[in-house]
Amino acid sequence: MTRRPGVATAILPLLAPLALAACATPAGFDARMNALVGLDEASLVQSLGVPDSEYRTADGRRFLQYERLGVRGPAQVEPVFGLGLGYGRWGGWGVGVGTGLAFGGPAYVYPPPACSVTFEMAGGRVASYTRRGSGCVAIPPD
Numbered sequence: 001m002t003r004r005p006g007v008a009t010a011i012l013p014l015l016a017p018l019a020l021a022a023c024a025t026p027a028g029f030d031a032r033m034n035a036l037v038g039l040d041e042a043s044l045v046q047s048l049g050v051p052d053s054e055y056r057t058a059d060g061r062r063f064l065q066y067e068r069l070g071v072r073g074p075a076q077v078e079p080v081f082g083l084g085l086g087y088g089r090w091g092g093w094g095v096g097v098g099t100g101l102a103f104g105g106p107a108y109v110y111p112p113p114a115c116s117v118t119f120e121m122a123g124g125r126v127a128s129y130t131r132r133g134s135g136c137v138a139i140p141p142d
Helices: 007-021 027-033 041-048
Strands: 051-057 062-067 076-087 093-105 117-123 125-132
Touching: 027 125, 041 125, 076 125
Parallel strands: none
Antiparallel strands: 051 062, 062 117, 076 093, 117 125
């Protein structure tokens, strides 16, 4: 007698991405941002893209601000339902009905959680950063 795996055994490997998305924390975000301190401006832009705004103070300090950094949302699992209609190779018609789960992600959350990061530039390099918002979370780097 052969034993078929249960539904839980078949689905557990598919749920791993959900578990990883749940590990995003502010500490993980800080670890990723700390890795950018000391980079030259070109490397920062290559890593994060063009900043949303730039600010210069009267005393010559320069700041680059990025909006909406961080995790956009966890992977999604949604139920799906499908219908099919087909014609056979040697004649005949068929109708099929199916259900299942769709795994996808990361999903974009609307509105996105707030997260802005401001980098202070000194001598063409990232000197420090500050973050604001509840959306400033990430999975720690390896």
